[in-house]
Amino acid sequence: MEHSAKIRQLLEEKKKIFTDLNDEVWEYAEPRFAEYKSAAAHCRVLEAQGFRIRLGLAGEETAFIAEYGSGKPVIAILGEYDALAGLSQEADCTEPKPVEEGGQGHGCGHNTLGAAGAAAITALKDYMEENGMSGTIRFYGCPAEENAGGKAFLVRDGLFDDVDIALSYHPSNQNLADQGGSLANFRVFYTFKGTSAHASGAPHMGRSALDACELMNVGCNYMREHMISEARVHYAYTNVGGTAPNVVQSDAQLLYAMRAPTVTQVKELYDRLEMIAKGAAMMTETEVTIRQVAAYANTIANDVINERFEAYLDEFLPLDYTDEEIAYLEGFRKVIPESEKRAVAAQAQQLFGRTEKAKEAAQMPIWNFHAKGLVGGKGSNDVGDVSWVCPTSIIRTACYAAGTTGHHWLRTAQGKSSVCHKGMLLAAAIMACTAVDFLRDPELVAKARENWLDRLGGETYPNPLPADCKPEIW
Ligand SMILES: [Zn+2]
Ligand SMILES: [Zn+2]
Secondary structure (H helix, E strand, C coil): CHHHHHHHHHHHHHHHHHHHHHHHHHHHCCCCCCCHHHHHHHHHHHHHCCCEEEEEECCEEEEEEEEEEECCCEEEEEEECCCECCCCCCCCCCCCCCCCCCCCECCCCHHHHHHHHHHHHHHHHHHHHHHCCCEEEEEEEECCCCCCCHHHHHHHCCCCCCCCEEEEEEEECCEEECCCCCCEEEEEEEEEECECCECCCCHHHCECHHHHHHHHHHHHHHHHHHCCCCCEEEEEEEECCCCCCCECCCEEEEEEEEEECCHHHHHHHHHHHHHHHHHHHHHHCCEEEEEEEEEECCCCCCHHHHHHHHHHHHHHCCCCCCHHHHHHHHHHHCCCCHHHHHHHHHHHHHHHCCCHHHHHHHHCCCCCCECCCCCCCCCCCCHHHHHCCCCEEEEEEECCCCCCCCCCHHHHHCCCCHHHHHHHHHHHHHHHHHHHHHHHCHHHHHHHHHHHHHHHCCCCCCCCCCCCCCCCCC
8 A cells, every 4th residue: 555655664764762662661560540650751752753742631640642633533543551460570581580579560561552552643643744634643541451441431531522533452462453352341349347356255246257258259159150151250359357367357358350241241240249249248247338440341343444454464464573583482482381372273273274274373483474363362451442432443463472371471571572562563554554544535434433333233332430430549
C-alpha cells in the first residue's frame, strides 16, 4: 500500500525515542494507579512531538489523553503501562532472578504496549502533517489494566463518547488480529466481621470470620459444578485474621475474581456468590460486607478493523532477525516449561493440522508469521469496555520466544530485547497504517460501525461498575 512504506520510514527515523520509552517504563515497573513516572514519561515524549496533553481523567491521576488535529473522524490508539506484583526479573536473564525480591515487573509487557501506541500516534501525526490530512487523533494513556480495569472508569465517564475507531495492541507470542472473546470479569471483596475470644479459654465466646471465609470458599467450590463450563471463579485471602491460632479471628477478607463470556453471565455468578457469602455469615454468626471494586466487559472485535490489521501483517511479515537474536530466543526456549511447549504444538496443529508444517512451527524459536485464525486464551481485558462504545480491535505481535507464558518472569526478562523492540515497532506500523485508512475513507469508518452494531446485536454497554465505585488502590 502506498502509504505504508512512508509510515515505516517515519517510524524508523524516530524509533530510538520509542524503544527508549519501552525500556524506561520497563525499569519503572509501577503497579496499578501508581504509574506516575510511566505516565509522565509518555506525556513528556508526546508533548515533545507536539501533542496537546490532558493528564488526570475520570478520577485516575495517571490517565491521560494526547491529542492532535480536529474534526471527524476521531481515531483513538490505546496504551497501557502498569506492571504486575511479584514479577520483578533481571532483563535478558534465563533463570528466575528478581531485580528486587517480591518487586513489580512487566510480566504482561505493558511497557511495550504503551510505547507501541505512542510510536504509532507519532508516525500518524507526522504523516497527517506531511499530507495535509484532517481528523482528530488521540493516544489514550490507560492506567491499571491489571486488577482494576482502569478503562471501565474512562468509558463510564464518557471519555470515549465521540470516538469513531479505537485501535489497541498487546505484545504476544504470535502475530495476529485478535478475534475478541476475552472474558467479562468482576472483582469483589467479601469482608467478614466476627468476635474475638481466647480460642481455648473461652471458645464459646468467639465467632470466627476466618471460618466464614472457609465456608464461603467451600460453598463456591460446590457451585463450580453447576456453572457454565466457560465460567471461571478464583479467590485470594486478603486478610486471614492474623497469625495467632489461639485467638478467634474476628476479621477476615476474601477477594474474588469471577469471569464468564458475557457481563450478564458474570452478574449471575455475582448474585449466587452473594447468597453463598450470606449463607457463610449466617452459619458462623458473623457479618459480611460485599464491595465490588472493578469490572471488565467482554471484548467485541471488529471485522473491518481486523481486515486492515491482517492486510498489513501480510505485507510486513516476516521480520528479519539477526543470528544473535535467534540465539537469544533459543536461550529462552531452553527454559520454557514442557507444558508450554506442548501448548505451542497444539496451537501449531490448530493452524496447520497434523502436518510437517505444524511440527516445524512447534520447534520455531519465534513465530515469525501471521498466525491467522488462532483462537486466544481465557483472559480478561479492559479494552473490552471500550469495544462496547465504539468499533475497536486489538493487534498482537510476536515479541517473545514461542511458548513464553504471560504474567511470568520469562516475559519480564524479554521485555527490553531487540526482538521485543521489533515486535513493538511492527505493531506501531500496523496501527498507524490502519488509522490512515480510516482517516482517508469515511465509508470504511461507516462499515466498521455497521459491523460493530451487527456484532452487538442490539445490546448496549452493560456498564458493570457500580455507580459509586471509584478508581482506587485496594
Ligand atoms: Zn495481563
Ligand atoms: Zn496485558
